[in-house]
Amino acid sequence: MGKGLLPPGGGDDDNIEPVDLKKALEERYLAYALSTIMHRALPDVRDGLKPVHRRIMHAMRLLRLNPDQGFAKCARIVGEVMGKFHPHGDQSIYDALVRLAQDFSMRYPLVDGQGNFGNIDGDNAAAMRYTEARMTEVATGLLEGITEDAVDFRPTYNEEDEEPAVLPGAFPNLLANGSSGIAVGMATSIPPHNAAELCDAALHLIDHRDASVADLMQFVQGPDFPTGGIVIDSRASILEAYESGRGGFRVRARWHQEDQGRGTWVIVVTEIPYGVQKARLIEKIAEHLIARKLPLLEDIRDESAEDIRIVLVPKSRTVDAGLLMESLFKLSELESRFSLNMNVLSRGKVPNVLSLKAVLVEWLEHRREVLLRRSRHRLGEIERRLEILAGYLIAYLNIDEVIRIIREEDEPKQVMMARWDLSDVQAEAILNMRLRALRKLEEFEIRKEFDGLSAEKKQIEELLGSEAKQWKTIGWQIQKVRRDFGPEDNKELGPRRTTFAEAPEHDLADIAQAMIEKEPVTVVVSQKGWLRALKGHLSDYSQLAFKEGDALKTAFHAQTTDKILIFTTGGKFYTIGADRLPGGRGHGEPVRIIVDMENDQDIVTAFVHEPKRKLLLASHQGNGFVVPEDDVVANTRKGRQVMNVKAPDEARFCFAIEGDHVAIIGENRKMLVFALTEIPEMTRGKGVRLQRYKDGGVLDIKCFTMAEGLSWRDSADRTFTRPQAELTEWIGNRAAAGRMVPKGFPRTGRFG
Missing domain, CATH: 1.10.268.10 (Topoisomerase, domain 3)
Structure with missing residues (x-):
């Protein structure tokens, strides 16, 4: 062992101190957590600043960078902050300084920047050696009286100098500019507000110390983002958020329809939600456009200069602008949620979630x-x-x-x-x-x-x-x-930018359809439960290929905007969007991958969902009932249990009701005809007995109109029809045994 590697004391164990690892970790992690909470991530409720911002303000004051003085290089400011007050990386200090100067990040910028300080597209600022800065009037308000013993000073990290523990804060900065940060085990997220409204609320609070948050909300309507936008939350939910200090706001882009002449139009977006990078937003929408998730949209263009101007071109002039925007709000950051978590350092010491009034x-x-x-x-x-x-x-x-x-x-x-x-x-x-x-x-x-x-x-x-x-x-x-x-004297910063509105009511189904491109497909279901959707409407199914031992169960035409309903032997209905079915290449996918279907169940049938229709469901043992088709649509992978069946019984039939009578044939080749009105309508259950058997079950069921007669097809594909007069001996009440099928009825015992 080399001499330099020996522990103090030359290698004997006298100088080694045993430490309990759990205790050491707890102490050190707690120290780290506290320093993160106190000295990095959470703002002080009094001046609304984190230590890095406070130090930047203090250093700029010492450099005499007042609003009426000249600018100084940002590199000089960063050097001053880093050397005297903030022993961290220059880039993190410069990033904080840049943000204080961005009018799209700060509702009331604290730094007046000269040069490239980044933009709303998400581009970075120029290097600090090229940019210059000085304080704004807001910053001087925060510092007002600092030389008059207004606040405590504490030694800096190297104890060579002093820095303020908090700024005098004549400006309501915490709420006016907002704040966000992630500490250890806690986070903060405060949106910006309108300073004039905050001042009005504070003045009201001076006169009425027992005012409630609801009273203060007569003045503070809600967030006021630097990028504008529209908040679409109800007053009740905004009030609840301000009372508890926790909640969130849904912010939408501001848009209007612009006439292009000859009946054509485009949508122009002029304000986007706070914190959203414009370039990234447009990129995302373009990706959805290429992926054909926005069938109502033809093109998107960025025509922004100083102001934001995003142009959305519809597919055709008949498109509903509201629906197009709703589909965009659902898919993109044109609508985003800004969470409210007013977790701040109360009295500069204790992290606490405060209400609007408490702040x-x-x-x-x-x-x-x-x-x-x-x-x-x-x-x-x-x-x-x-x-x-x-x-x-x-x-x-x-x-x-x-x-x-x-x-x-x-x-x-x-x-x-x-x-x-x-x-x-x-x-x-x-x-x-x-x-x-x-x-x-x-x-x-x-x-x-x-x-x-x-x-x-x-x-x-x-x-x-x-x-x-x-x-x-x-x-x-x-x-x-x-x-x-205020808005009267300060036309640039004063007026409120974010407005409030209720979200327009659109049918959710319409919005869902607006997000899927409508195309004809042929849905193919195999006997072993494999699903696929081929493009176009096929007329010849004989050419379809299947896995060995598998064959066609059913195939039907649909549109990609349709919902496909699948009924299983366990009495469950599953719903799958036709746009989500695997493509026609190969054999598709097993239905059990797409929905959570039990292994011991098989598909009875699959068909396109048509609202307002009614279905007749029947089990093998002859129980059945009528169910409205709207009541069987399932919203989850788990499906919806509609028909209750117990083994060995299983669901066997499901078809749309047409006509006024039902003909049912048992495996004993007995047929019974009765009025459809005898079958009850239910949304879920076992059903009632349709035909009585000693043993065996149902072989086939058919709905028909008595006036037109009962028809069936034989093995030679000939159609036979029996009028009402010839069906008299089979007509009876539900749950009767019935009589043997008429002469000439197919040997299979089915209606064809």
Whole structure:
């Protein structure tokens, strides 16, 4: 073993400390989790910022990048932040800085960027050496009063400097700009809101401390995304989300129909949901178009310049624009959900999910704390200045004596302090006075300043002593913010961008059909339960190939927009969209792969679903009932149990009802004819007895119209029809035994 590889102490076990792995992991993981929650992922409820954003703001203030000053290179800002405050990668700091400058990411940008700061297509910003930045008015609002002891400062990571623990936050930033982050075991997601509405709600809250969230929602209607869009949630669900701090909002793109002349039109999308990259959105829609999932859409074009303009061209002028958009909302990010999870650091320490009211209350409490601290700081400054001014006045009144002491005494400071009972500060100020300040006029100036400061001191002391005055001052500050960022004075940032609407009601079946291209197919079902759909309507089924030992059970024509119903011997119905059937190449797929069908069951029949039809179901032992076809459609792979059968009985017949009578033949070759009205209509069950047998079961059933007579076909394909008069001896009541079939009836015992 090499010398350098020995543990401390030269290899004996004295210096090795046993550690319980579970305990060590728990401690260290908890430390990591807490640091992620506190110092990275969750915003502070008071200023709405995470540490990286707060540090960027603080560094920009130190670099004096105010809105009225020039810009500085982003590389310089990032260097300042990284070197002094934020010991993490430069790219992560720059990414955070870039986001603060993007008007499509931030409802109220905190950084005024110059250069390429990325775009809504998802393109990245230019490198930090090319871009420049300075603060916006919003950022200066957040920092307002930071030099006046408004907030606590703490040492930076290397303890060489100090950074603010939180910003004064005169702007309601948490809700106005929103926030999102994933910590350990918790996440946050807050949408942006309208600052003017938040200010109105806060002012209402100052006057009515017991206001409910519902009261505040008269002012805060809901999210206000920088990219606009339409929120299509009900007021009740929005209220519930704000009350609990958890929920979500469905945001849709804003679109309108644009006339192209000669009856043609296109749809133009002008706003897309927040957080969606435009290029990616268009790519996705184009993919669906190529995959033929959008049969109503012909083409999509991006004609955006500064503003968003996505043009959707319909297949034909007869297309319903609403339906086309509904199919796009279902398939693409033209409709997206923004989740609400107001998980923030309450009082800067405790992660907590807060309601709308709780967030505003904490912000107002912070504003009051800032006001008190700034007032006390100002009071201290005034008192120090008044002390100095009092000393100056004494000096002016005894100016000749002061000059004599300074000229003649060895320790003038001590002499003056003893002579006029001055404090050390006053004596020092007098000694530091300039000769030019000895003018006669100066005394008048000092008295004026002294009186002014005395009046201000009285005001501040009154403010500190009265809670009502404090809230009045905070209200005045909030009104100023509302003026600066409200729709009246700030035409660019002020007006609400996101509106609210109910989603238009469209039939779900219509939307589903709008998403499938309508094409003719032939559905083929084999005896062993293999399904496939061949393109086009075939007339000759003799050429179809099957696996060895398999053969055709049934084949029928359909459209890709149809639903195919499959009925099994276990009495279950399954529903499969014709567009989801495997193609005609090969032998298709077993039905058990497509739906959850039991192994001991077989397919009785398959057919195209036609709403409003009625079906007659019958089992081998002769039980049956009528069921409306709309009641057998299944929405899941598990299917729907409609006919209850117990082994050894099984479902054998299912066909659409036509006519007014039923003819049934048993395996004993006895036939019974009775009125269809004797069979009850049910949605599920065992059914009633159709024909009585000693043993055996049903061989065949047929529905027919008595006026036209009962017909059957023999083995030579000839058709025979018996009118009502000749059927008299077979006509009876349901559940009778019946009589032997008429002469000339096929030997198979079936109606053909």
